[in-house]
Amino acid sequence: MSWFARQGDRVLRPKQIAIFEACAIGLISALAAVSLKQSVLWLEGWRVGLTGIYPAWLVLPLVGIVGGGLSGLLVERFAPEATGSGIPQVKAALGYVPIALDLRVAVVKWLGTCLSLGTGLVLGRQGPTVQIGAALAAQLSYWTNTSPTYQRQLIAAGAAAGLAASFNAPLAGVIFVIEELLQDLPDLTLGTAIIAAVVGGVVSLGLGGRGMIPDLNNLQIQFSVAEIPLLMVVGMLGGLVGAICNRSLLASLQFYHDRFHGRSLAVKIAVAGGVTGIITSLLPDALQGSRDLKDFLVIGDIQWQTAAWILVSQFLMCLVAFGSTAPGGLLSPSLVLGAALGNLVATGIQSGYHSDLLPFNPILSSPTVYALTGMSAVFSAITRRPIMAIALVWEMTAQFDLILPLMIGSVVAYLVAEQLFPDSIYQHLLTRKGINIERPNLADRRWEGLIAADIMQRRVETLASQMPIEEAIQAFARSHHRGFPILDEGILVGILTQSDLAALPSQLWDLNTPLSKIMTKRVITVTPQDTLTSILHLLDRHQVSRLPVIEGRRLVGIITRADIIRCEAERVSSKISLLKPQPNPSYLVYQTRSPATGKGRLLVPLSNPHTADLLLRLAAEIARENDYELECLCAIVIPHASSPTETAVDIRSSRQLLERATAQGKIWDIPVHTQIRVAHDPASTILETIKERHIDLLCMGWQGKTSTPGRMLGNTVDTAIRQAPCPVVLIKLGKKLQNVSQLSAKNELLNPQSAVEAMLRLTNLNRWLVPISGGPNMPYALKLLPALISFSRDPEIYLCQFFDPTNSQPDLDNLTITADFVRQYLSIPTTIRPLYSDAIAATAIDLATEKKCDAIILGASREGLLQQTIQGNIPEAIAQGSDCTVIVVRAATSESN
Structure with missing residues (x-):
C-alpha cells in the first residue's frame, strides 16, 4: 500500500x-x-x-x-x-x-x-x-x-x-x-x-433518472408580451404564498414542540404519517401518488377547483410533515405548490372568461407556462434564491422560451416575500436552533467566542515558594516546561522561568536559597472568562510566553503560545466525534454557591437518595483533607428528541437531595456548591461541569458492574474514568455501608444532624486491603488513604502485591517501602502479604474474606480495551465478587502545557 x-x-x-x-x-x-x-x-x-x-x-x-x-x-x-x-x-x-x-x-x-x-x-x-x-x-x-x-x-x-x-x-x-x-x-x-x-x-x-417535470417537447411553449402583467400577478401571488408558507412552517414546528412536548421523534412522525394518510385518502385516486401529481399539474387538463384543492391539501400536508421534523425537504413541495398556484391562476381566468365573469378575452398561451412560472415564483419566495429558481426550472424543462416568464415570476416573488417575511426558511431554522451565521467575515467567526477556559491547560505543574533552588533545577531537568507557577499554601505568589535562573546574580547562587527570593513576584494573570483578544494583547504587551489562569485565589490553568495555536487548529477543524450522535450541551436550571474558600473543588454527582449521604460523607472527608470545596451535581436526563433548553422538568426531588447536601456541608464546615442540569447524557454533563467549574477531583458512586457491552465500567463511569482530566474516585458501597446509608436517608427526613451522627456510629471501616502495583494510580490512592480511614475506629491495613507463581525470589522492596511509609506517616498497623497467583481478582477476594476486610482500595487499570477484554477487568471482578466496599482510584491524566 x-x-x-x-x-x-x-x-x-x-x-x-x-x-x-x-x-x-x-x-x-x-x-x-x-x-x-x-x-x-x-x-x-x-x-x-x-x-x-x-x-x-x-x-x-x-x-x-x-x-x-x-x-x-x-x-x-x-x-x-x-x-x-x-x-x-x-x-x-x-x-x-x-x-x-x-x-x-x-x-x-x-x-x-x-x-x-x-x-x-x-x-x-x-x-x-x-x-x-x-x-x-x-x-x-x-x-x-x-x-x-x-x-x-x-x-x-x-x-x-x-x-x-x-x-x-x-x-x-x-x-x-x-x-x-x-x-x-x-x-x-x-x-x-x-x-x-x-x-x-x-x-x-x-441510470434512467427523470427530473420532476415531464417531457415538454410535444407541447407548444410560447407566450406573448401582453401576458407579462398576468405573469407578474403569478409572481406576486407566489411571493405571498411563499411568505405565508414560511410563517406557517415555523408555526408548525412550534405547534409540535408545544403539543408533543417530551414525546419521542418516532411518535411525532408517526402522528404526521397518520394525519397525512387520512388527508391523502380523501384525494382522488390519480392524486395519491406524488409523481402523478406533478405531471398532472404541469401538463394535465384540469379545472380550477381541482388546482385549488391540490394547493390547499398539499400545503396542509406539508405543514403536518415538516413540523414533525421528519427527514424530508421543502424544495419539491415548493415546486408542487407553485405549479398548483400557476395552474390555478390560468384555469381560473379561463373559467372566469367562459362564465362571463370577465369582460374581456385574456390572452393565455398555456396553463403549463403559468404552472412552471408559479414553480419558479414559490420556490424563489420560500428559499429566497431567485437565480437558482430560474436555473432549476429552466434546466429541468430545457425550454429556452421559458427564461423570461421564469425571471419575471421568481424576481417579483422574491421582492414581495422579502417585504412580507424577510430571510429564507433555512435561515430561520438555523436561528431557531441558536445558530447565527453571518455572511461577512465567515473565517473570522472561527475564533469568535474563544475564551481562556477554552484554551488553557488545566493540569499545571507548580513549585512551592519555599522549595530550594536545587530542587527547582531538578524539576526543570525532568520537565519540558520552561516555566512554573509558584504557590504558597495554594495561592499563586509568583512564577519562575529558565530565564530567571539564567539571570540569577552570582551572590544568590546558593542551592538552598528558597524560590521566593528569586521568583518573579509580579505575575500577569487572566481569568477563565477573558477573551482571546485580551490574552494575545497581554502576551504581546508584556512579552511573556505563559499566562496563569486564576479564579479568585485559585490557580485553575495556564496558557502558553502553543496552547493558542493548538486550540485555533482544533477550532478550524471543527472536530467532533464520528462514532455516535452528538448530545446537545446540558442546560443549567438551578444552582447555589457557597464562599470559595478552598484550594480546589471536588465534584460529586448525586442521583440515588439512598446512597447520597454516605457518598457525600466519604467525599467530604477527602475534601477536608485536601482543603477542597464540594460541588454537588444532579443531572435530569431527557430524551434526545427534546431540547435541554426548552424542556420543562420537575426539579423537586433533585433540589431536596441538594438541600440535604448543603445542610450536611454546614455541619461538616465545608463549602458546598450545588447545581441541577437538564441533559441528554449524564456522562457528557459531568465532563462539562468538570471543565466549567475547574474541578480538581471527581468522586462518584459505582454499582460495581458493567451495564454496556464493550464498556469496562459502564456508560457514565466508563466515560468519566477514561476522559475526565482530573483524578477520579469510584466508590462501590459494600453491604454494611448500604444498610447504613439507607438508615441515614430515613433519619435525614427527621434531622440532618441525627443522620450524620448515625453514620458516624454505624460506619466502621476498620480493615483495609490495599493491593499495590507499579502503576501511576496507586500512589494517588495512598495519598487519599488518610481521608478514607477517618471512618475507622481502629484501622488496620493489609498491603499485598501479586507475583508470578514461578518467581521464587520476588522483589519485595516496593511492598516494604510502602508499608514503612504507611506506618511512619499514618501510624497505622500495617501487614504486608506477597501473593503468588495468576488469578488476581479471585485471590484478592479470598484474602479480603480471610482477613474480614471492610474495604478494598484499588488503582484503576491503565490497560487498553483489548487487553482488558483478554485478561478481565480486575477492579470490576473484585467489586462483583466481594461484599466489601471497593474504592477505585485513577490519577489525573497527563497533559502538557
Missing part, C-alpha cells in the same frame, strides 16, 4: 487529485440520489397498490403511522442530526458550526427519508440528497485526512452533486452552492463543485 501511495503522489498533482475526488463524490452522490428516488417510488407504488385491495381510509393512515414511526425511531436512535431537510445542517457545517456530517448521518438520512416519503409524508427528497451528498463527501475527507479548508470544499461539492443528481440539473446544483451555502468561493471550490455536479447529473440521467 505504501508503494502505491508513493506512486500516486508522483503521478497525481493536487488539482488532479481534486478532479478525481470530485468525480468520485459526483458518482457516489448520484448513486445515493437515484437509489433513494427509486426506493421512494417503489414504496409509494406499493402503498398506492394496497388501496386497490383494502380501503384507502384504512391503508394510508396505517402505513403512514408505521412508516413515520420507524423513520423517527431510526433517526432518533442513530443520528439525530438527520432530522428535517438537511440543508440547514449543511449550511451550518460550512459556516464552521460543529455539526456532524459523516457516513452514519448519510445512511440514516437515506433510510429515514425513504421510509417517511415512501409511506406518504408530503416532503421532498432533494433536501435530504443535499445532506447525504455532503455527508458522504465529508466522510471521504475524514478518510483521506484533508485540511479543514479542503474538507469544506469537498462538502460543498457533495451538496452540489446531491442536488444535481436529484433534479438532473447540474447548473442548479452549482448555483445552489454559490447562492445558498457559500460566499467565499475560491477557484478550486467552484471547479470541484462543477465537476461533482456534472458527474452527478450525468450519472443520474444515465
Whole structure:
C-alpha cells in the first residue's frame, strides 16, 4: 500500500487529485440520489397498490403511522442530526458550526427519508440528497485526512452533486452552492463543485433518472408580451404564498414542540404519517401518488377547483410533515405548490372568461407556462434564491422560451416575500436552533467566542515558594516546561522561568536559597472568562510566553503560545466525534454557591437518595483533607428528541437531595456548591461541569458492574474514568455501608444532624486491603488513604502485591517501602502479604474474606480495551465478587502545557 501511495503522489498533482475526488463524490452522490428516488417510488407504488385491495381510509393512515414511526425511531436512535431537510445542517457545517456530517448521518438520512416519503409524508427528497451528498463527501475527507479548508470544499461539492443528481440539473446544483451555502468561493471550490455536479447529473440521467417535470417537447411553449402583467400577478401571488408558507412552517414546528412536548421523534412522525394518510385518502385516486401529481399539474387538463384543492391539501400536508421534523425537504413541495398556484391562476381566468365573469378575452398561451412560472415564483419566495429558481426550472424543462416568464415570476416573488417575511426558511431554522451565521467575515467567526477556559491547560505543574533552588533545577531537568507557577499554601505568589535562573546574580547562587527570593513576584494573570483578544494583547504587551489562569485565589490553568495555536487548529477543524450522535450541551436550571474558600473543588454527582449521604460523607472527608470545596451535581436526563433548553422538568426531588447536601456541608464546615442540569447524557454533563467549574477531583458512586457491552465500567463511569482530566474516585458501597446509608436517608427526613451522627456510629471501616502495583494510580490512592480511614475506629491495613507463581525470589522492596511509609506517616498497623497467583481478582477476594476486610482500595487499570477484554477487568471482578466496599482510584491524566 505504501508503494502505491508513493506512486500516486508522483503521478497525481493536487488539482488532479481534486478532479478525481470530485468525480468520485459526483458518482457516489448520484448513486445515493437515484437509489433513494427509486426506493421512494417503489414504496409509494406499493402503498398506492394496497388501496386497490383494502380501503384507502384504512391503508394510508396505517402505513403512514408505521412508516413515520420507524423513520423517527431510526433517526432518533442513530443520528439525530438527520432530522428535517438537511440543508440547514449543511449550511451550518460550512459556516464552521460543529455539526456532524459523516457516513452514519448519510445512511440514516437515506433510510429515514425513504421510509417517511415512501409511506406518504408530503416532503421532498432533494433536501435530504443535499445532506447525504455532503455527508458522504465529508466522510471521504475524514478518510483521506484533508485540511479543514479542503474538507469544506469537498462538502460543498457533495451538496452540489446531491442536488444535481436529484433534479438532473447540474447548473442548479452549482448555483445552489454559490447562492445558498457559500460566499467565499475560491477557484478550486467552484471547479470541484462543477465537476461533482456534472458527474452527478450525468450519472443520474444515465441510470434512467427523470427530473420532476415531464417531457415538454410535444407541447407548444410560447407566450406573448401582453401576458407579462398576468405573469407578474403569478409572481406576486407566489411571493405571498411563499411568505405565508414560511410563517406557517415555523408555526408548525412550534405547534409540535408545544403539543408533543417530551414525546419521542418516532411518535411525532408517526402522528404526521397518520394525519397525512387520512388527508391523502380523501384525494382522488390519480392524486395519491406524488409523481402523478406533478405531471398532472404541469401538463394535465384540469379545472380550477381541482388546482385549488391540490394547493390547499398539499400545503396542509406539508405543514403536518415538516413540523414533525421528519427527514424530508421543502424544495419539491415548493415546486408542487407553485405549479398548483400557476395552474390555478390560468384555469381560473379561463373559467372566469367562459362564465362571463370577465369582460374581456385574456390572452393565455398555456396553463403549463403559468404552472412552471408559479414553480419558479414559490420556490424563489420560500428559499429566497431567485437565480437558482430560474436555473432549476429552466434546466429541468430545457425550454429556452421559458427564461423570461421564469425571471419575471421568481424576481417579483422574491421582492414581495422579502417585504412580507424577510430571510429564507433555512435561515430561520438555523436561528431557531441558536445558530447565527453571518455572511461577512465567515473565517473570522472561527475564533469568535474563544475564551481562556477554552484554551488553557488545566493540569499545571507548580513549585512551592519555599522549595530550594536545587530542587527547582531538578524539576526543570525532568520537565519540558520552561516555566512554573509558584504557590504558597495554594495561592499563586509568583512564577519562575529558565530565564530567571539564567539571570540569577552570582551572590544568590546558593542551592538552598528558597524560590521566593528569586521568583518573579509580579505575575500577569487572566481569568477563565477573558477573551482571546485580551490574552494575545497581554502576551504581546508584556512579552511573556505563559499566562496563569486564576479564579479568585485559585490557580485553575495556564496558557502558553502553543496552547493558542493548538486550540485555533482544533477550532478550524471543527472536530467532533464520528462514532455516535452528538448530545446537545446540558442546560443549567438551578444552582447555589457557597464562599470559595478552598484550594480546589471536588465534584460529586448525586442521583440515588439512598446512597447520597454516605457518598457525600466519604467525599467530604477527602475534601477536608485536601482543603477542597464540594460541588454537588444532579443531572435530569431527557430524551434526545427534546431540547435541554426548552424542556420543562420537575426539579423537586433533585433540589431536596441538594438541600440535604448543603445542610450536611454546614455541619461538616465545608463549602458546598450545588447545581441541577437538564441533559441528554449524564456522562457528557459531568465532563462539562468538570471543565466549567475547574474541578480538581471527581468522586462518584459505582454499582460495581458493567451495564454496556464493550464498556469496562459502564456508560457514565466508563466515560468519566477514561476522559475526565482530573483524578477520579469510584466508590462501590459494600453491604454494611448500604444498610447504613439507607438508615441515614430515613433519619435525614427527621434531622440532618441525627443522620450524620448515625453514620458516624454505624460506619466502621476498620480493615483495609490495599493491593499495590507499579502503576501511576496507586500512589494517588495512598495519598487519599488518610481521608478514607477517618471512618475507622481502629484501622488496620493489609498491603499485598501479586507475583508470578514461578518467581521464587520476588522483589519485595516496593511492598516494604510502602508499608514503612504507611506506618511512619499514618501510624497505622500495617501487614504486608506477597501473593503468588495468576488469578488476581479471585485471590484478592479470598484474602479480603480471610482477613474480614471492610474495604478494598484499588488503582484503576491503565490497560487498553483489548487487553482488558483478554485478561478481565480486575477492579470490576473484585467489586462483583466481594461484599466489601471497593474504592477505585485513577490519577489525573497527563497533559502538557
